[in-house]
Amino acid sequence: MERDLEIPSRSLSLSPTLTRLPSYVTLAPENADTTIDADSNGNLEVSDTLGIGVRSDGRVDVNCHAPLGRRLSRLLDSEQPHLAPSTSPRSYSDRYAKPPPPKLNIVIQIAGSRGDVQPFVALGCALKRDHGHRVRIATHAAFEKFVRSTGLEFYPLGGDPTELMAYIVKNPGLIPSFASVKAGDIGRKRKMLAEMLHGCWKSCIEPDEQAKQPFVADAVIANPPSMGHVHCAQALSIHLHIMFTMPWSTTKAFSHPLANLNYSAQTMPAVANALSFGVVEFMMWQGVGDIVNRWRSQSLDLEPIPESDGPRLLERLAVPHTYCWSPALVPRPWDWPQHIDVCGFFFREPPSYEPPADLANFLDHGSTPIYVGFGSIVIDDPQFLTKMILEAIRITGIRALISRGWSNLGQDLKSDDSVFFLGDCPHEWLFSRVKAVIHHGGAGTTACGLQNGAPTFIVPFFGDQPFWGNMVASAGAGPSPIPYHSLTTEGLASAIVQCLDPNTKSAAQTVAAKMKTESGVDTAVRSFHAHLPRDMDCQVLSDQPASWIYKKHRTKIRLSKKAAAILIQASIIKSEQLSPFRPKPFHIEPKRLDPITAILSASFQTAGSIGQAAIKMASDPYQAYKSSKSHQPAKATTAANRTQPPDNPSLALNPSAPPPHLAKTLLTTSAHSTTRLLLSPLKGLLLDIPLALTEGLRALPTLYNDTSFSSHEPITGWKSGAAVGAASFARGVRQGATDGFAAAFAGKKREGARGVAKGLGVGVVGFGAKTGAGVVGLVAYPCQGVWKSLYAATHRRRGDLVRGAKLGEGEWSLEGAGGCQQEVVQGFLRLRSGPED
Structure with missing residues (x-):
């Protein structure tokens, strides 16, 4: 039986308008079962260390009456701030001091119903009308007429919203019903997700399907269900901003809307709320992670997301979020970081309407x-x-x-x-x-x-x-x-x-x-502009975003697509001298907590990669054979065709023989599978496990709040790998040798002899962790850099595609260049220190 739970004021972290927890937050008895069972309603009850279960309606039970929940409550009790949450929208005045941004190509990716699309149409109209941005709405084809009628550009994302809504009504939570599984709904939805992921990527780089106008995105705005947002932004190294009407960021103020919380009086509600977000995201990633990683590899030339990092990727990368609800109804939680805003509901301009x-x-x-x-x-x-x-x-x-x-x-x-x-x-x-x-x-x-x-x-x-x-x-x-x-x-x-x-x-x-x-749309626009990277404007056309970097000697000049096209047309520069401008690079690396779990995780990952490679060695050639056979053209049977001599005499002798290209396809596929099987253990032993050990050792001092050695510069290639390895070695040896004395001296001032002992203990741990990380990293980081360089050199399809799309948009923009050619040429020559090419 569910009943409302009154919360003592000490732990109340909900909005002032809430006097109790929502009705889907329930109080469970302290002696809850710890076995797998089904209740009279058919709900599956699974209680373990965390107490995660699944209801018959697909929603997730998070049973924090389990021992872990009680321990976490005691651990986090001291972290409760004594501040009342604000009931007014946040002030952005400090962040709006910078100049207005250039006019961007913005793609807004939305998956959902008409009600999900309509608020973003209002946002897109404001971005275009008030700030001159070029805005493309990427959503389901069913909404094309609605979107285009507002004057915004449109790109079909894929997926059928009617079918999607029907499926979600039958399966309102994360876990599908048995009837849906039996009916084959899961396979169809996975295919729909794959289609939408491809649509997300194409919406960032492909021309408008009607007007044929080239388009390469400078920024992405998306709601979380569109799924492809962060991966597209990583592939293009551009800004990403999540906007949503539903809380998707971990907070202690309330639970995830897709979670049913159960906990005892010994568990703080705040702890249960925070845990629910991780549980829901973890279960969602289990259902879609393989599809996302396959798409990343095949379409974006990006490495797979580690299983441990997929569920909380947006939070780890600190991607800006703006939530589109009224603070008067749900105030912004006090524990959200600065990159998360609450702006108010999005309302469009009231349409002109004459009732029947x-x-x-x-x-x-x-x-x-x-x-x-x-x-x-x-x-x-x-x-x-x-x-x-x-x-x-x-x-x-x-x-x-x-x-x-x-x-x-x-x-x-x-x-x-x-x-x-x-x-x-x-x-x-x-x-x-x-x-x-x-x-x-x-x-x-x-x-x-x-x-x-x-x-x-x-x-x-x-x-x-x-x-x-x-x-x-x-x-x-x-x-x-x-x-x-x-x-x-x-x-x-x-x-x-x-x-x-x-x-x-x-x-x-x-x-x-x-x-x-409130003015939700205007506040959201200000939030979007406030979180944009700095220095992303073209240095010769300041109202346009930079898309290229021109390098000569020590000179670096940011150029827009249009400016670069003008300079190429004037034969002042060559396209080969341009490299992509990356205003917001994303670096996704596995997060390590300590050396032991790091080594175990990397070892399991290596074993899994070997197993997958072995399976693919058998399955990939078979799939290639099936695909080739299904795409064979039908054999003509007319008399005229029978009189024609065959192009390949061997096929005439053996009509059932495979086409000539099939043998080559099978050979290539087998070679790739064999190479993958051979490289998996080598990569694991020479790179993944040593790198995991290094990162685990770096993280070890953070257990006693020492973060001085926990981070390093991102590794993007062999040069940065060598630099990080050398710097890590020097810093690790230096800090490992001196930290013990510094900690002992500080401990003596605080606690006397006892503090000296504690400081020496910290010094011993720090010496082993930091020196060990420095020594192992001297090999691991350069190896990681070499691997990234090799990966980039052998995965160039995406880069070549984006490069061609940017050059194409630049050439198209020359149609409206007007009289700015001379301005661009003169401005560029002033910035460039060397002679003309």
């Missing part, structure tokens, strides 16, 4: 109705839901507008004086004309209802919808949410009555008044 005569007549004659609609949700049995809604309306005696939506509610029914079945209608116009709104809890629909002061009842299906339902209820602006599968006629009628209560109306109007002081 029948709708206008319904609104003008009779009492003010309520709104009921579930938008892009695809429901299995829309007739049953329609019947439930109509019965609840009859019981409460009110009038209602029912949106048909993607499920086509009331398909065979006609409107009457009390019920009007509604087609597509802008919520901005409609919600100001209703008493209350009942919907699925999409962030955009929730925001629009609250902005208009409409009491809101949410019937969540999946994702962040339960989160928003609980936030609305905690603010008093509506009843507690009822999940769709638990909805009854009586429950819906009771919720309608509560929505019409004057106290609920007053609370909704209070939230609306606070929201009207």
